[in-house]
Amino acid sequence: MTAQLPALQVAIPLICAPLCVVGRSRRFAWWLFLLAALASLAISVLLALRVSREGAFSYQMGGWTAPAGIEWVVAGYNVPILLVVSAIAVAVAVYGYRAAGLELDDWHTTLLYTFLCLTLTGLLGLTITGDIFNAFVFLEISSLSTYALVAMGRRRRALLSSFRYLVIGTVGATFFVIGIGLAYAVTGTLNMADLAARVGAAEGNRALYAAVVFMVVGLGVKVALVPLHAWLPGAYAEAPNVVSMFLAATSTKVAIYILTRVMFTVFGTALVFTALPTGQVLLVLASAAMILGSAVACFQGDLKYLLAWSSVAQIGYIMAGISLATAAGVSAGYLHIINHAITKAAMFAAAGLLLARLGSVQLGALAGLGRRMPWTFGAIVVAGVGLIGLPPTAGFVSKWALVTALVEQRQWLVIAAMLVSSLLAMVYVGRLVEVAWFRDPAPVTETASPPKGMVAVTWVLVLLTIWFGIDASLPASLADSAAQALLGGGG
């Protein structure tokens, strides 16, 4: 039965989605989503063990051998992503049990879990597939369900955010499809491994160069790399909080993964980084993202917008590591994917606690509440330290790895950008501290304390960031094997 695990990884959440609709009950849908998340986590752990034991392996869909049929590949480079996505899904499921009902009516809660199942299906499928057009299909599944989730936000601005995301996202996906088409025209195949083998023969082909550009731009939209980040702040901040927590931790990370997969294992470093100036361009954009994201975050009056802009900056860190195209750089990027996913999930979870208690996360409404809600603000501060990248949090570990990789390549300007960005992060986290502890409390109507389950999930995530900050052996080994798999030319 273990041979079937790759298919089950995606099939279980996929089947749970229509079942949620048939069940027509909020409770039932929640159970199904929890089941899907737990099953995915269990399966991804089993897959990770198998990869560490016997290396990469593939799964032939429909029994057709690779280029004719669709192939799924499990290897060092996607195992960490599978683990992160399904672990966050479990956290979101437990957290959402009480949190979702705070923002949505019964019927929309049922749909929320259905869409979460679909997003999970899309993200996992996108991660595991070894066929480039199949990747587009899963990308669209996750995108479409994400638009629906964002539009469920309580404020009417959520609708506009969702619409913008839809238009920008679809243009990005279409660019990706154009890139696939150009590569297909030159190689005649859609299978990633087969593509990689045939790309070498078509050296200097201008259509292939354009294919790289279109794919990087198209996926850049999904990654929300500056200047293609316009959809992100609105989408993250206006979505219901459970959704923000899930998306901020997973969706851009999966997009980054598929971008690295395309750059390193499909087109190869020789084409992407030597023949084309992709590395330099991406480094410049990543530096711009770090500074712009953190700077804009300092001026936000709404905690969720602040967190969303900080995500823009953090994506810059990850992209900086990856665009070095060295083992150390890619490994640092992966490490930051894992650590930032946990940190940002913890941050949004804490924001959700505030939303549950105050009904708003405007900074003005949080004034002086630090003493009254020590647990919530404690979580925010610890996770905030993680965003700045100070010890003993996980953020420090990955930033340290990133700086080491940058020094190795003598990218002093990028390091300078990182420093500026970290200082700015200190400003916006400091602002939160100042608002919470050093301002006169606003007269707030006291409501019941947030549900215990939500607090527990928040603190589990916070403690996890501290643990990975002290003992980084698990994420570091995952990241190292990912970098090895990507750069070792394993298709």
Added chain:
Amino acid sequence: MHTVLTVASGVLLTLGSIFLLTGAVGLLRFPDFYTRIHAGGIAETVGAGFILLGLLVRPDDWSPSVAVRLLVILAFLVLTSPTATHVLAQAARRDGVPVWEEGDGPQ
């Protein structure tokens, strides 16, 4: 026989094209909504009908299955196109679209 059919087919196709063309001209040149849908309706039924008939009698690669399909298309065309024109005219009359009369000048 073959030549006769080919010529007949050519004549029918030409006739159909002429009707389509006049329909298009009429659509542009007629003064008001009602006369325009008249032109459009003619093009749709008569023009397309002649073209289908022309294809039907074409002797090259003639086969019963294609002929039956053409006839079915013709039947549906005769059924739906006048209905559409009718509904358009009805809707225009209900909304009070004015009828052009002699001396109104072009719209």
Added chain:
Amino acid sequence: MIATHYVYWVLFAIMMIGLYVVISHGNLLKKLIGLSIFQVGVFLFYISLGKVRGGSAPIISPTVQTYSHPLPQVLILTAIVVGVATLAVGLGLAVRIFETYGTVEEDEVITRSATDPADGVPEDSLNGGGGDAAQGDEA
């Protein structure tokens, strides 16, 4: 070059007309129509890649020798369906935006969103809902 590549160039032009409409027009519905044009250009490009001179549709029959390639057609069948699904979702959003903002012009939506003090307030509390917390506690 012209004789062998003209089809691609025209299709690229169509894609770019669509893309131009998406970016430059502020009307949400027009944006969606532009998006469809952009996508249709890409669909035609794929199909043109699979076409073979003198070929016919890939339905195997003993009388035909050359077939155009079936794979691009399959991909585009999928993509068309994805496209119409996106269109339907976009239209649904446009209807809701019109109902809450009273316009489907992006610029007007943004100005109304910025000047309207009610915008910071959750929509359902405006409607006199507010029973959410109670629901949460039941669970």
Added chain:
Amino acid sequence: MSTEFTLVAIALLAMLTLTAMIISRLRGLYGAAMVAALFSLLTASLFVLMDAVDVAFTEAAVGVGVSTVLVLTVLALTHSREAVTPRNRRLPAVAVVVAAGGALVYASQDLPAFGSADSPIQTHPITDVYLVESQEDIGIPNVVTEVLASYRGLDTLGELIVVFTAGLTVLSLLGTLAPPEDCKPPGRFHLTDYRVIRIVSGLLMPFILLFALYVLFHGDYGPGGGFQAGVIFASGFVLYGLVFGLDRAQQVVPPRVLWLLVSLGPLVYAGVGVTTMLLGGTFLDYDMLNQGHPESGQHLGILVVETAIGLTVAAVMMTIFFGFASRGVTRK
């Protein structure tokens, strides 16, 4: 390329470009929607010209049919006149278009000539797998159906999930379908009052539904398949709803049933996958369905899968249409 082919292609491409430009200029959106339908029709003709009959069928059903009806319905619910585009929006648009277009033209220098038989696509080994070996492995004349439902069956499952998601999203945005009694059209005007349209659509209904079934089950031998069949089936009901009123259409297919049908398709499709896994194959390996005769297993699998697609597509299209249309009725 033969001269006729080139002439027809150039004529169609010219008209296509022209219509695209007209759409971009038109500020009356009803007009733009109708020209967009024409654009789709031209596209479908080009697909036929380039031997993609299945795609042409789908584009005709989707672009000319579904999209147009949806856009028109939404225009009735919103504004149909576009404001003048501010000049400051044009510059970034031009910049993006010039960059992207430039990249494409640059790329086209190394693209294989249009229609060449020795391009990498045509010479890749999978061409033979699809066009020759498939006839022994599966034995269905329409290769597009084979590749769609079997070789790349997973893509098609994904596509079905996308359709499912779209249906749910529209429902989530526009609220649950209104009960039939709330969907009575406002009194004074009934399309049913027109005897001509009532009788003609009454005459057409059975043929439309019959045609949908034909398209579904004939997909193995000619253009067609689950998706097109679903769209045609739904269009029959849309016609019925338009002419006889939404309330009566919803009495024929109650919202509850629609809900079930919407989720039935993905369940059946994925269920086939799980079944083949339980029988010892991989996901969606239809060979397992009949182990003695893998060919007939493939036939069975493809048939079930196509039916599942047809069901869900029809149900989703009806849901979306009823969602938009009942919004209009209940809002008034």
